[in-house]
Amino acid sequence: xxxxxxxxxxxxxxxxxxxxxxxxxxxxxxxxxxxxxxxxxxxxxxxxxxxxxxxxxxxxxxxxxxxxxxxxxxxxxxxxxxxxxxxxxxxxxxxxxxxxxxxxxxxxxxxxxxxxxxxxxxxxxxxxxxxxxxxxxxxxxxxxxxxxxxxxxxxxxxxxxxxxxxxxxxxxxxxxxxxxxxxxxxxxxxxxxxxxxxxxxxxxxxxxxxxxxxxxxxxxxxxxxxxxxxxxxxxxxxxxxxxxxxxxxxxxxxxxxxxxxxxxxxxxxxxxxxxxxxxxxxxxxxxxxxxxxxxxxxxxxxxxxxxxxxxxxxxxxxxxxxxxxxxx
Amino acid sequence: xxxxxxxxxxxxxxxxxxxxxxxxxxxxxxxxxxxxxxxxxxxxxxxxxxxxxxxxxxxxxxxxxxxxxxxxxxxxxxxxxxxxxxxxxxxxxxxxxxxxxxxxxxxxxxxxxxxxxxxxxxxxxxxxxxxxxxxxxxxxxxxxxxxxxxxxxxxxxxxxxxxxxxxxxxxxxxxxxxxxxxxxxxxxxxxxxxxxxxxxxxxxxxxxxxxxxxxxxxxxxxxxxxxxxxxxxxxxxxxxxxxxxxxxxxxxxxxxxxxxxxxxxxxxxxxxxxxxxxxxxxxxxxxxxxxxxxxxxxxxxxxxxxxxxxxxxxxxxxxxxxxxxxxx
Numbered sequence: 053x054x055x056x057x058x059x060x061x062x063x064x065x066x067x068x069x070x071x072x073x074x075x076x077x078x079x080x081x082x083x084x085x086x087x088x089x090x091x092x093x094x095x096x097x098x099x100x101x102x103x104x105x106x107x108x109x110x111x112x113x114x115x116x117x118x119x120x121x122x123x124x125x126x127x128x129x130x131x132x133x134x135x136x137x138x139x140x141x142x143x144x145x146x147x148x149x150x151x152x153x154x155x156x157x158x159x160x161x162x163x164x165x166x167x168x169x170x171x172x173x174x175x176x177x178x179x180x181x182x183x184x185x186x187x188x189x190x191x192x193x194x195x196x197x198x199x200x201x202x203x204x205x206x207x208x209x210x211x212x213x214x215x216x217x218x219x220x221x222x223x224x225x226x227x228x229x230x231x232x233x234x235x236x237x238x239x240x241x242x243x244x245x246x247x248x249x250x251x252x253x254x255x256x257x258x259x260x261x262x263x264x265x266x267x268x269x270x271x272x273x274x275x276x277x278x279x280x281x282x283x284x285x286x287x288x289x290x291x292x293x294x295x296x297x298x299x300x301x302x303x304x305x306x307x308x309x310x311x312x313x314x315x316x317x318x319x320x321x322x323x324x325x326x327x328x329x330x331x332x333x334x335x336x337x338x339x340x341x342x343x344x345x346x347x348x349x350x351x352x353x354x355x356x357x358x359x360x361x362x363x364x365x366x367x368x369x370x371x372x373x374x375x376x377x378x379x380x
Numbered sequence: 381x382x383x384x385x386x387x388x389x390x391x392x393x394x395x396x397x398x399x400x401x402x403x404x405x406x407x408x409x410x411x412x413x414x415x416x417x418x419x420x421x422x423x424x425x426x427x428x429x430x431x432x433x434x435x436x437x438x439x440x441x442x443x444x445x446x447x448x449x450x451x452x453x454x455x456x457x458x459x460x461x462x463x464x465x466x467x468x469x470x471x472x473x474x475x476x477x478x479x480x481x482x483x484x485x486x487x488x489x490x491x492x493x494x495x496x497x498x499x500x501x502x503x504x505x506x507x508x509x510x511x512x513x514x515x516x517x518x519x520x521x522x523x524x525x526x527x528x529x530x531x532x533x534x535x536x537x538x539x540x541x542x543x544x545x546x547x548x549x550x551x552x553x554x555x556x557x558x559x560x561x562x563x564x565x566x567x568x569x570x571x572x573x574x575x576x577x578x579x580x581x582x583x584x585x586x587x588x589x590x591x592x593x594x595x596x597x598x599x600x601x602x603x604x605x606x607x608x609x610x611x612x613x614x615x616x617x618x619x620x621x622x623x624x625x626x627x628x629x630x631x632x633x634x635x636x637x638x639x640x641x642x643x644x645x646x647x648x649x650x651x652x653x654x655x656x657x658x659x660x661x662x663x664x665x666x667x668x669x670x671x672x673x674x675x676x677x678x679x680x681x682x683x684x685x686x687x688x689x690x691x692x693x694x695x696x697x698x699x700x701x702x703x704x705x706x707x708x
Contacts, residue, residue: 080426085615086534087460087600088430091419093528098408099427102416103472103508103521110511132415144431146474146519180431183438186514191474193431193521200421206414272415287413 058156064181071155071162075169075176078142089178091142097197100138104128105146105191111324112251113231114187118157119164120251121190126168127253128274129194131326134260135272137204138196142177146191148184172257198264206287208269209331215292215353216340218256218327220302221277223249225322226309242304253326259347260328266340270330276323278372281361284329291358292331296320296365300350313365317372320363331355386484392509399483399490403497403504406470417506419470425525428466432456433474433519439652440579441559442515446485447492448579449518454496455581456602457522459654462588463600465532466524470505474519476512500585526592534615536597537659543620543681544668546584546655548630549605551577553650554637570632581654587675588656594668598658604651606700609689612657619686620659624648624693628678641693645700648691659683 062070073084080090091099106128108114112121126143133140145165169175177195198204209215227250230236230243238246255272263270271284277299285292296316309315332340341349363370390398401412408418419427434456436442440449454471461468473493497503505523526532537543555578558564558571566574583600591598599612605627613620624644637643660668669677691698 082533085611086464088428088464088466088531090531091427091429093424093426094421095423096421098421099419100416101419101472101506101523103474103506105474105476105508105510105519107476107510107512109513136414136416138416144429144521146431146433146521148433148435148476148514148517178429178431180433180519182433182435184435184514184517185437186476186512186517189476189512189514189517191433191508191519193472195429203416203418205410283413 059154061152062155062158067158067181071158072145072176072179075162075165077175078177081175081177084178091195094197096200098200098203100133100136100196100198100203101193102129102132103191103193104132105189107189108187116251118160119167122161122164123168123252125190125192126165127255128326129192130172130257131253131255131274132272133194133196134255134257135204135270135328136198137202137261137264137270138198139261140172140174140194140196140257142195143174144177144193145179147179147181148189149181150184150187202264204263204267204270206269206271206284209284209288209290209355210268211290211355211357213268213331213355214334214337214351215294215329215331215355216349216351217273217277217300217329218259218347218349220300221273221325221327222305222319222322223302224253224324225319226305227251228324236308238304238308242307245302245304246308250324253324255326256328256347259344262343263330266336267330267332270328273325273327273329274323276321277325277329278320278361278363281329285359285361291356292353292361293356294353294361294363296363296370298350298352300348313370316365317370321372387482389480390483390486395486395509399486400473400504400507403490403493405503406505409503409505412506419523422525424528426528426531428461428464428524428526428531429521430457430460431519431521432460433517435517436515444579446488447495450489450492451496451580453518453520454493455583456654457520458500458585459581459583459602460600461522461524462583462585463532463598463656464526465530465589465592465598466526467589468500468502468522468524468585470523471502472505472521473507475507475509476517477509478512478515530592532591532595532598534597534599534612537612537616537618537683538596539618539683539685541596541659541683542662542665542679543622543657543659543683544677544679545601545605545628545657546587546675546677548628548633549601549653549655550633550647550650551630552581552652553647554633555579556652564636566632566636570635573630573632574636578652581652583654584656584675587672590671591658594664595658595660598656601653601655601657602651604649605653605657606648606689606691609657613687613689619684620681620689621684622681622689622691624691624698626678626680628676641698644693645698649700
């Protein structure tokens with residue numbers, strides 16, 4: 053008989069049956085007792101699929117609450133679905149765990165997932181748990197539905213259209229800077245607001261699907277606003293002219309980093325925002341603004357002919373450093 | 381300018397564009413240039429999804445050819461699809477790479493995937509590449525199609541039906557034993573045949589879909605034949621009585637481990653076989669035998685009332701050790 057010591061290690065079978073099976077409520081998940089799962093046929097709809105992994109030391113810290121680690125792993129994927137106009141339905145979980153993971157950590161991790169299943173109306177469809185040599189590594193694959201052929205793509209922006217972004221940009225980067233002990237004089241509320249943006253991003257999951265038929269192109273803001281706009285520009289074969297002063301930044305971030313050109317560029321290249329940047333015809337701007345009372349939309353620029361992204365500040369093109377390519 | 385030194389490290393963007401984009405040939409993959417991919421609606425069909433990760437040190441060795449590592453990562457998933465009766469179509473790749481992975485290794489890894497895309501008629505749909513702290517870790521998610529509602533499940537076996545298995549059992553375990561330097565007197569052909577079974581399993585991918593409408597329950601043999609039959613028995617609410625002598629073992633494995641009860645049990649608990657174990661009405665046995673000229677089917681037992689798996693040898697129930705649960 054094994055005990056229920058919260059510090060005791062668990063077997064792979066215990067972990068699946070006790071910790072994760074309760075999250076697998078869809079009929080097609082078979083309670084995690086089969087070799088595969090079913091994404092049921094939905095006439096007239098396409099299944100949209102995306103996958104993103106998060107790793108300890110990069111996307112979260114060992115001392116982060118296990119529940120928010122689970123939620124972040126999920127939300128970085130829900131952000132991709134939202135940017136594609138897909139309504140999230142299911143997810144798969146690949147978990148590589150170091151030796152000695154406790155029931156306590158796993159239970160808290162699953163409780164975070166359970167909270168977000170409620171928040172976003174999704175459920176666990178399947179997955180795989182293995183023992184890794186390194187730290188905790190989590191890959192989630194998320195599935196959503198869009199009307200057949202209607203997925204919002206990075207391609208599709210046309211000259212003359214506006215460039216828009218949801219929410220605020222740079223908060224997560226500010227939170228990470230605080231965790232890395234950058235000096236600041238923020239009050240507790242401002243500090244908490246930034247660190248929470250890093251730990252627990254809030255992708256506009258219900259807003260994304262409403263953009264179908266209105267946005268001409270759309271991208272998830274995760275690598276950094278400028279880098280992601282560059283992806284959209286390249287796929288669409290256009291140039292995006294962005295007004296640096298229009299990039300929405302929170303009061304907390306402005307109190308932390310200030311309002312200089314360097315501060316704006318830092319926010320626009322920090323990444324981990326999990327907002328949506330999209331383009332649309334100015335004629336539908338008003339309709340888009342009214343789509344969702346909880347989602348603030350800001351126009352930040354214009355689509356023109358050409359290529360790349362020009363960040364304009366005080367009448368001049370600002371010098372944006374190349375995105376920080378990571379070497380392997 | 382970066383060089384093309386085969387030993388040089390690559391950026392994440394280089395890896396996607398140069399190494400993996402050529403594998404993403406389906407329209408819904410958008411050449412790996414978008415945030416998500418499309419599993420297109422297929423009227424009357426369900427998408428079946430499965431995911432399995434393989435890790436260096438457990439499922440492959442650092443000195444294994446990179447190409448066969450890629451192929452194994454894919455095939456362990458194609459095995460799950462085959463066991464569910466699904467015709468494989470697409471896959472996602474999550475790759476966690478240590479610092480310093482070379483263009484040479486990545487190119488060979490992708491060439492292995494490309495070979496299996498040809499072998500199995502599938503293509504890359506998307507994925508994610510990240511830098512991990514540990515060794516190489518590969519998670520693949522595979523997608524296949526079955527007629528709506530027809531996925532073969534672990535549940536469904538009925539008393540009186542036969543228990544069958546494809547191919548031979550234990551070869552991969554034999555190959556692993558050789559890699560772990562277990563003493564043997566095998567000739568080169570026999571040794572090669574066993575080690576290849578470990579490195580490059582050959583799941584009956586085209587046979588699986590033919591079992592729809594004929595098999596009553598089906599499971600992928602990956603944890604070990606006895607353990608996987610126990611999963612099927614539990615899901616179906618039946619007992620499986622298995623004739624140990626009937627379990628198909630290759631001449632190479634019999635030359636290596638012999639024919640004792642212990643040798644049979646070792647083969648039936650070794651795992652990593654990537655065959656299909658299934659149950660079917662004896663009336664369709666002949667039809668099943670004729671399904672596929674390249675797939676040998678062996679009847680190994682009978683479904684009865686009760687629970688669990690009984691392994692009968694020389695008129696007595698053999699004592700099977702509990703499957704080797706792995707602790708985390």
